[in-house]
Amino acid sequence: MGIRMLRNEHVVIDAEKGGGWELAGIEDWNGRSIEPDGGPDIARALAGHDPARPVILLSHQPRAIHKAAQAGVGLVLSGHNHGGQIWPFTYLVRLQQPFVEGLHHVGGTQILRQPGNWILGTAHAPGDTR
DSSP states (O other): OOOOOOSSEEEEESGGGTSOEEEEEOOOGGGGGTSTTOSOOHHHHTTTOOTTSOEEEEESSGGGHHHHHHTTOSEEEEOSSGGGOSTTHHHHHHHHOSOSSEEEEETTEEEEEOOOSEETTEEOOTTOOO
16 A cells, blocks of 8 residues: 555655655554564654754654654644543543643644544544544
8 A cells, every 4th residue: 555654763755846844753652562672762763854854743642742842843743542532531631641632832843633533432523623
């Protein structure tokens, strides 16, 4: 299908058009329990990155926002917690994740949290971004 997983790495998009931008991806926080060297590594994902190009970081969990902001990432796109759809997890999610849904700013970095559409059979309307 031509899909490339960005596992703590980045790619340059549209560089041939005179500049371009960079798309970086980090592994999920739970990767540490699956592989000994798994888990997110923002420094590795941005190694060799050109600071003149804007960077978008894909992070399954929004808790990467603080390290991303320290690294100078412009935008983080994140998911993971489905907006805390199921009570009482609605409250518990907020204890672990800095943002549950929407657009937020940490320093000069923005994070867009899309809560997702499905969890345990509970559906939102397709494309629901609240």
